Amino acid sequence: MTRKNRTLRLIVMAIVIVVPILLLVVPPLLPTRTQFALWPINPASPTASRLDRVWTIVTYVAVAVVLLVGGLMFYAILTFGHSGPLSDDDEPPQIHGNSRLEITWTSIPIVIVAVLLAIAVATLQLNAPPRVLASNTVQVDIRGYQWGWAYTFPQLPGLSIPVGDLHLPVDRTIEWRVTSSDVVHDWWVPALDGHMDAYPTHIERDVIYTSRAGTFYAQCSKFCGLYHWKMHNNVIVEPAAAFTTWALANGAKRADIDKLVGGATGATMPRR
Numbered sequence: 271m272t273r274k275n276r277t278l279r280l281i282v283m284a285i286v287i288v289v290p291i292l293l294l295v296v297p298p299l300l301p302t303r304t305q306f307a308l309w310p311i312n313p314a315s316p317t318a319s320r321l322d323r324v325w326t327i328v329t330y331v332a333v334a335v336v337l338l339v340g341g342l343m344f345y346a347i348l349t350f351g352h353s354g355p356l357s358d359d360d361e362p363p364q365i366h367g368n369s370r371l372e373i374t375w376t377s378i379p380i381v382i383v384a385v386l387l388a389i390a391v392a393t394l395q396l397n398a399p400p401r402v403l404a405s406n407t408v409q410v411d412i413r414g415y416q417w418g419w420a421y422t423f424p425q426l427p428g429l430s431i432p433v434g435d436l437h438l439p440v441d442r443t444i445e446w447r448v449t450s451s452d453v454v455h456d457w458w459v460p461a462l463d464g465h466m467d468a469y470p471t472h473i474e475r476d477v478i479y480t481s482r483a484g485t486f487y488a489q490c491s492k493f494c495g496l497y498h499w500k501m502h503n504n505v506i507v508e509p510a511a512a513f514t515t516w517a518l519a520n521g522a523k524r525a526d527i528d529k530l531v532g533g534a535t536g537a538t539m540p541r542r
Contacts, residue, residue: 314461314482399477407443414455414468417497428521435504439513439531440483448474456492480507
């Protein structure tokens with residue numbers, strides 16, 4: 271390997287190793303990180319917090335693996351790289367296998383993957399919807415269509431939002447039931463929950479708890495046609511008074527709203 275080729279290879283390796291690390295590590299450290307609408311940081315529900323914890327663990331394990339493997343590759347190139355010209359007849363030194371080393375570098379990835387799998391499975395179990403819901407759970411039916419989202423509240427007859435933002439009360443258990451009227455969509459609000467596929471004739475159910483008020487970006491994350499990019503909006507989590515005002519303005523009855531969210535201050539934090 272000539273000195274020029276060796277330098278070029280080192281530069282390429284540095285770019286391949288450093289750029290992914292910067293993309294993974296730098297954004298969470300930025301003071302303006304909340305401007306990244308789909309960045310799974312700064313969750314606003316216990317469900318999203320657990321998902322974020324798994325994502326963070328996997329990310330930093332991946333960064334550690336990249337640093338270790340990349341560092342060993344750099345070391346091998348700098349220490350054992352051949353700097354002079356080679357002929358077609360030259361062969362590198364022939365080294366026989368090392369069973370102990372091979373077992374070690376095979377076992378370590380297996381252990382890493384097993385630990386990550388255990389963490390992921392435990393998180394899925396914790397995030398599974400409870401069978402019994404609190405009496406003050408707010409139910410929301412979400413229907414995807416080309417190309418938008420429609421919302422109805424079964425407990426609030428008359429409240430139907432065919433297009434636009436979804437409003438939810440803060441500090442409440444929310445059950446959302448997601449379906450589709452045409453093709454497969456995917457309901458995703460990173461700050462509140464994981465992905466929920468929306469299939470025609472099927473209802474996907476999940477339960478979250480809105481632990482913090484704010485405006486959170488929602489996006490269809492499954493390509494669903496030409497105007498897929500238009501299927502985004504906001505989920506606005508707000509105090510009960512603001513939610514009541516919004517619901518009244520969109521057709522809900524005062525008695526139904528008071529029955530559903532009137533006792534918001536007494537809401538209890540569910541298992542999730």
